Amino acid sequence: MSTQYTLVETAPARLTSISSRPKNEAQNPSWGPYLELTRFSKPAGLLGAYFPYFIGFLYSVNLTNPTALSAADWVKLSAIFLLDGLILRSFGxxxxxxxxxxxxxxVERCKKRPLARGAITTSNALATTLILAVARHVLYYATLPARAGQHALLTTILALTYPFMKRFCNFPQLCLGVGVGWAVFLVDAAVVDGPYAAGSAAKLNAQDRSKAMIAMFACQTLFNITYDTVYAFQDIQDDLKAGVGSLAVAVRHHPKVFLLSIASAMAAFLWATVSCGGLMRGPFQAGAAVSSLAALVMLARLNVWDPRSCRDFFVHSQWWVSGVLVIGLVGELLMANF
Known part of the structure; x- marks a missing residue:
């Protein structure tokens, strides 16, 4: 017998000042609340931010020249992208x-966050945000080509925009999905414009390469929208009462239809990355098949009204979709090199 839920709806949220704070706001907080604020205390969420970097990196190298990068290049770029993923997530x-x-x-799940409970002052939180934002752009300026830094600036702007969207519309997940998925273009610029590909013969012409990268961006964006919409269902009762917008709120009457449709579109773009990229050796094809099937099966079995089920989907989907794609792309590189 299915459980029935009553959704209580109220008027849209009123935009309030970010300086509003509880009376018991701390004046001299310890380091603990800052670790909570930046989510360093919850490293599992880094998966969602970093996988698009690494998938885009592996895919771009496969399209450019699978044998061009040395071991030192792989370590350097992987470390830079991991560090930026960590900084971007913490800044966001x-x-x-x-x-x-x-x-x-x-919101029940969020009311114990350090700012909400008054463990950090608003001014200190803003200073932390500024330091993190500047740090990621210094990192790019010091280590990567200019075009990669330009893509990083766009993701910073999208991250700044994201929290305001939930106050005016139900589509903040679109902003987040595009921002996280844009890592595909960012890492591609680092590979194409860097010294690693200099003098190497590109596998694809510029037009075909562009199509392939757009397909991978669309795939990553749609997956990000999917898991973040599922994640938003944890708070839907409180969000409706507070007037907070999200895709979960927008599709609450037919959630499975929406989620399965988005996942199907993601799978279609994923197969476009196989075709447009010319990755026909087998590993990436197998990875695409497993990832597509896993996403659809997990969504079909998902109970969006169970917060624990939503949290489990967020973690498990990272490995079964993104993790499997990484394995497939690594397999392509190994076959090209050996």
Whole structure:
């Protein structure tokens, strides 16, 4: 017998000042709340931010010249992308919590966040956000080509925009999905414009390569939208009461239809990455097949009204979709090199 849920809807959220704070706000917080603010205390969420970097990196190298990078190049670029993924996630979380502190106090899962409970001052949270934002752009300026830094600037702008969208519309997940998925273009610029591919014969012409990268961007964006919409269902009861917008709110009457449709589109673009990229040796094809099937099966079995089921989907889908794609792309590189 299925469980029935009553959704209580209210008027849209009123935009409030980010400086609004509880009376018991701390003046001299310890380091603990800062680790919470930046999510360093919850490293599992880094998977969602970093996988698009590494998938885009592996895919771009496969399209350019699978034998061009030395072991030192692989270590250097992987470390830079991992560090940026960590900084971007922490910056985004700190900024989101700063803007959303008044709304977070109305959501059961979020009301114990450091800003919402008054463990950090708003000014200190803003300073933390600024330091992280500057740090990632210094990192790119010091280590990667200019075009990669330009792509990084766009993702910073999208991260700054994201928390405001939930106050005015139900599509913040679109902003987040595009921002996270844009890592595909960022890492491709680092590979194409860097010294690693200099003098090497590209596998694809510019037009075909562009199609392949757009397909991979669409695939990653749609997957990000899928898992973040599922994640948003954890808070849908509180969000409706507070007037917070999300795709979960928008599709609450037919969630499975929406999620399975998005996942199907993701699978279609994933197969376009196989075709447009000319990766026909077998490993990436197998990875695409397993990833597509896993996403659809997990969504078919998902109970969006069970918060634990939503959390489990977020973690498991990272490995069964993105993790499997990484294995397939690594397999392509190994076959090309050996």
């Amino acid at each position: 979380c700190a900024w989101n919590d700063t803007v959303d502190q008044d709304l977070d106090r109305q």
